[in-house]
Amino acid sequence: LIGLDCNMGFISFDATVGSNHRAVGHDLPPGQDLAEELLRRVEALGYSIVERVTQHEGYGWSFTVKTDDSQPIWCMLQLSDEWLLITHRHLPLLRKLFGAPALSAGHAKFDSALVGLLASLPFVSNVRWFRTHDDLRHGRTGQP
């Protein structure tokens, strides 16, 4: 798994909205309204939108914003046992394998802003950030 998640951040949280927002008669994953609400608030923080909310495969909703260092960050929201927002900055494979053990400063700042944003929302609780897949699986929280 070397390098696989070096350019990702993982934010889990509980929310009292979103999980019932399914379009009647369609097999859409939950979370579209929640993703759009998050994107609106991210935009209000000053981040520019690269791509608005679109469905990601059969299980999530994604959007892309540009961070302070002009790097696009792809965000994908999905509902498992709790809500999970993955932030992902694309890196070339060689950079992932050999040169990027940590999040970029812009990515870390963006994740930190997201954690703060989510924690401030009245319908969101239990916001936690994880550095890697394994940290997420084992509940080892961190700070961006």
Add this chain to the structure above:
Amino acid sequence: MHAKVPNGKAALMLNALDPSMGYDFWRQLTFRTFTGSGSVTQHRSRSNGAGRLWTDSSTSSYNAEMKHLMLRHAFKFVDRVVFLVGPQNHRSQRALEKLRAVRVASRSDAGGRESFVYQIIATEYGRRGTGAD
């Protein structure tokens, strides 16, 4: 090569090996569920007796039981079933862990698409039961 079946039904089909897949499989068993939620595909390998099972991320109430039915059927032919799941698809990863699948590796396909490899061994599956919650 999939037969057309009505919505809400499940079908089992037996296909010949598709050489374009690039695997050393001499036979391919294909399940396709027409529940509006996706498909599951299983292969049997001549070389190591392993099965491969692809599934979608549906979490409908009948989906877990459908997976158990498919697993039980697959284990009539193979000793091991392997699931490939996208690293970002925690929804499916959690569903697989509830089926007691174990993550054993990661891999990339020819297009560079990364997957986590989950596995269920027939003997362990039988010993543990279905693992249904």
